[in-house]
Amino acid sequence: MTAPVCIDLLLEPRWIIPIEPAGVILEEHALAVDQGRIVALLPLEEAATRYAPRERLQLSEHVLLPGLVNLHTHAAMTLLRGFADDMPLMHWLNECIWPAERRHLSPAFVRDGTLLGSWEMLRGGITCFNDMYFFPEAAAAAAREAGIRAVLGLTVLEFPTAYAADPGDYLAKGLASRDALRHEPLLSFCLAPHAPYTVSDSTFERIATLANQLDLPVHIHIHETRAEIEDSLRLHGVRPLARLQRAGLLGPGFIGVHGVHLDASEIDLLGEHRCHLAHCPTSNMKLANGAPPIASLQAHGVGVGLGSDGAASNNRLDLFHEMRHAALLAKAASEDATGLPAMTVLRMATLEGASALGLDAEIGSLLPGKSADLCAVRLDEWILQPCFDPASHLVYVAGREQVTHTWVAGRLRIRDGKPVDFDTRHLIELAKMWHTEICKH
Structure with missing residues (x-):
């Protein structure tokens, strides 16, 4: 025997x-x-x-x-939870969020916010998150401390922030962080141009080249609002997705976020290129952006995972909420009660997110x-x-x-609903400190 x-x-x-x-x-x-x-x-x-x-x-x-895979978030923005509610997207960004970030963005803000967000996600069964924010080394320090798996987005914008001065500076700093952290076992990276309305064609072309050279996913907000599409037509003569196609960004490593307003030809295009979509139903509802055609996207071969978006626009990093909202919203929008059954939604919250990040050989199912x-x-x-x-x-x-x-x-991070080897009073003190600082302005 x-x-x-x-x-x-x-x-x-x-x-x-x-x-x-x-x-x-x-x-x-x-x-x-x-x-x-x-x-x-x-x-x-x-x-x-x-x-x-x-x-x-x-x-x-x-x-x-x-473990659940959060395919799109801005973890550091957990410190802005409830800071600016009940507003349309562009007013929310231009009048509230971006001014607050100009005042407070720093490595300390990113580290503390990401630490709070990481433990919130672990408490809710999320073991991997795909981030899009600034100061990736600060986010990495928080993720390592919490013991969560993180895909860190190397964010790119055309305008300056406290993190970087211009697109070249964003990319140089992001790639330097990747080089410094690339051997961390729970960390990986993606290129994260913010959105077509904040990134130029020439920058997109450079990102496409880097993505191919370095085999990195590309993580970008796309077709979130009708106004975004109207502005693109007025300024560029084409819809946003056409600009990304022209730059060579579409492919299996492409993760479009939101994708609320896609026409039939664009759904075909995403499927043809085997692209992925991060569906954020709660944020889409809260910002009144609409509901993407999830069943049609899946039927055309687009891999759809679930994301929470940031706590500033949700206001929870909670994939149980996203699963329920995704299932119900799909049924309401299609008037089809068989749309997005529970097993499909569970796959979206696990294996589909892992596949979008190129991590499906490592996580997402119990093989x-x-x-x-x-x-x-x-x-x-x-x-x-x-x-x-x-x-x-x-x-x-x-x-x-x-x-x-x-x-x-294999490392236990939550036991009986509580963090392992971590005192949550520290998170409460961090949140209080930043609340006081933000309320000064």
Whole structure:
């Protein structure tokens, strides 16, 4: 008889939703983890004889699934949560957000805001976020401290900020940060031109060249409002997506954010180039921008993941909210109750986000060999009863408050709903300090 194999951790939940294969919900199964990676997903009886775990965790009323992937956020802007609400996008940006950033943007602001945002995301089962902001080394320091996986956007604008003076300066500083941090195991990078209305054609062409040379994704806001499209037609004679196509930016590494106002030919174009979309339903609703045609995008081969956007325009970094809002908004917009079923939405919140970032071989599903980025959600509270379908419950009933455990690369970051090895009083003090500073102006 073969001796049991020693491993670090054996998880025994009531249900496991591995995402791959699609549509599967497993009961009476266990997940084996060793050295930060998934070793096996197998029946409980077989696990009991095959493995000798150093830790065995029974989660008898939980569903275990891959860690959620937040495909678009501005984590540092968590410090601006609720700062400017109930405004249309351009007024919100021009009159409130950009002036506040001119006054307060600094490495300390980015580090503190990203630390607060990182722990908020971990508390809600998010194990990876795709960021678009300034001072990436400060954001990296916060992500490393929290122990979360981060894809840091190298932001580019035409106008100066406290971070950089011009497009060349943004790119030089961003690429220097990438070079300094490229060997960090939980960090990766993308090029992040802000939007067609803040970036020139010549800068887009340079970004396309760099993306090809360095094999980096391109992460950009696109077709968020009708006014954006009207302004592009007036100033450039074409719609924004046509400018990006002309610059050579479309391809499997392209992540368009929002994509609310796309016509049929543009959906075809995105599908033809195997592009991705970061769908941010809560932010789209809050800023009254509309609802993108998600079912049509998916039918045309566009990979659609979910993003929270920043806490300044949401106001939560909460993918449980995004899953529910995405499913309901799609049904309302299409008048089709079968649109975006729960399993599809769970895939959007996990594997589709990972695929957009080029990380699907590492995270996004519970296949052996992948990193043990996991979250466990407890479904036995009386307010959640009865539960006929755990996948449906995750999308339509449960919330981030039901997340009890979160692991990143096998490292436990949330236990029983609380950060591991971190005092949340520090986050409260940081938030109070920045609230006081921002309120001075």
